[in-house]
Amino acid sequence: MEHNLGNTIALLARTPAALNGLLRGLPETWVLHNEGENSWSVFDIAGHLVHADRTNWMPRARLILEHGETQAFASFDRLGQIQASQDKTLEQLLDEFISVRAECLDELRALKLRPENLQKRGQHPALGTVTLSELLATWAAHDLTHLHQISRVMAYQYRETVGPFRKFLGVMRCEGHGT
Amino acid sequence: MEHNLGNTIALLARTPAALNGLLRGLPETWVLHNEGENSWSVFDIAGHLVHADRTNWMPRARLILEHGETQAFASFDRLGQIQASQDKTLEQLLDEFISVRAECLDELRALKLRPENLQKRGQHPALGTVTLSELLATWAAHDLTHLHQISRVMAYQYRETVGPFRKFLGVMRCEGHGT
Numbered sequence: 001m002e003h004n005l006g007n008t009i010a011l012l013a014r015t016p017a018a019l020n021g022l023l024r025g026l027p028e029t030w031v032l033h034n035e036g037e038n039s040w041s042v043f044d045i046a047g048h049l050v051h052a053d054r055t056n057w058m059p060r061a062r063l064i065l066e067h068g069e070t071q072a073f074a075s076f077d078r079l080g081q082i083q084a085s086q087d088k089t090l091e092q093l094l095d096e097f098i099s100v101r102a103e104c105l106d107e108l109r110a111l112k113l114r115p116e117n118l119q120k121r122g123q124h125p126a127l128g129t130v131t132l133s134e135l136l137a138t139w140a141a142h143d144l145t146h147l148h149q150i151s152r153v154m155a156y157q158y159r160e161t162v163g164p165f166r167k168f169l170g171v172m173r174c175e176g177h178g179t
Numbered sequence: 180m181e182h183n184l185g186n187t188i189a190l191l192a193r194t195p196a197a198l199n200g201l202l203r204g205l206p207e208t209w210v211l212h213n214e215g216e217n218s219w220s221v222f223d224i225a226g227h228l229v230h231a232d233r234t235n236w237m238p239r240a241r242l243i244l245e246h247g248e249t250q251a252f253a254s255f256d257r258l259g260q261i262q263a264s265q266d267k268t269l270e271q272l273l274d275e276f277i278s279v280r281a282e283c284l285d286e287l288r289a290l291k292l293r294p295e296n297l298q299k300r301g302q303h304p305a306l307g308t309v310t311l312s313e314l315l316a317t318w319a320a321h322d323l324t325h326l327h328q329i330s331r332v333m334a335y336q337y338r339e340t341v342g343p344f345r346k347f348l349g350v351m352r353c354e355g356h357g358t
Contacts (some may be wrong), residue, residue, distance in 0.1 A: 019202030
């Protein structure tokens with residue numbers, strides 16, 4: 001299916017409102033607990049989304065447009081938000097996500113990308129050749145993978161509270177599909 | 180972990196805003212397509228959430244409070260929204276969800292349930308004895324299972340558009356954990 005950039009931007013523009021609606025003011029049970037061991041809480045995931053918008057998506061898009069395949073993307077630091085989120089509240093992270101996302105989308109729209117620009121290629125450090133189209137579609141799908149994770153981490157907190165209903169709740173059987 | 184009804188209500192109160200923020204005005208690609216065969220689109224899931232609030236959760240809670248285990252719950256018609264959603268738009272369903280959820284929570288809060296009320300037992304047609312506590316916790320977890328499903332159904336629409344990035348996106352490997 002051909003990539004419709006308008007569809008991608010439509011989703012990217014809505015994720016901050018979705019997370020804000022779901023999470024702002026929720027009790028700690030839902031947002032500070034994780035799935036055990038080194039897994040992420042909702043707070044960690046919110047920090048990751050802010051960090052990825054700041055350091056990953058538009059910087060990589062610019063690199064493709066300016067240098068094509070001649071310069072590989074810097075590796076993304078998947079734990080980079082830990083330091084950046086210290087001493088913040090979830091509400092501060094939600095505010096930051098709203099503002100960094102709006103800035104990134106302003107920048108993306110200002111590029112006025114045409115279909116031929118979307119086919120421009122870059123070098124991913126692990127995946128090899130990727131197109132700008134694939135990078136931008138992945139930005140939107142990355143929001144969805146973390147919305148999927150957030151719903152699972154939250155459901156995990158009620159795995160005992162729901163009693164026998166657990167067998168009817170698919171999210172309780174999701175094992176995270178880790179990479 | 181003991182069931183804190185305030186935490187349950189906090190989540191139930193936010194899901195309509197989360198779905199409204201995510202879905203209102205999204206292009207058809209995201210909301211009218213499903214995962215193939217008889218699977219549900221985002222539109223179908225929104226209709227299901229409205230239908231479940233209208234016919235399932237508070238009616239069952241009232242039945243437990245009024246009749247205990249002497250009267251089993253009516254079976255929930257998992258496809259009951261199909262007819263009710265015909266000829267509606269997603270935006271109408273989102274409006275209905277906002278209003279039916281607010282009405283249900285007004286009713287729940289008005290019951291002023293105490294811990295001992297939450298231990299009251301009812302008869303589920305498939306699960307046998309369940310408590311009011313478990314029923315109400317499941318109402319919240321049911322929101323999460325459908326948020327999990329929505330993010331997966333939406334990600335499915337981009338399974339080819341993301342190209343090689345697919346392997347990094349856990350949601351693309353979620354198989355739905357069907358019951």
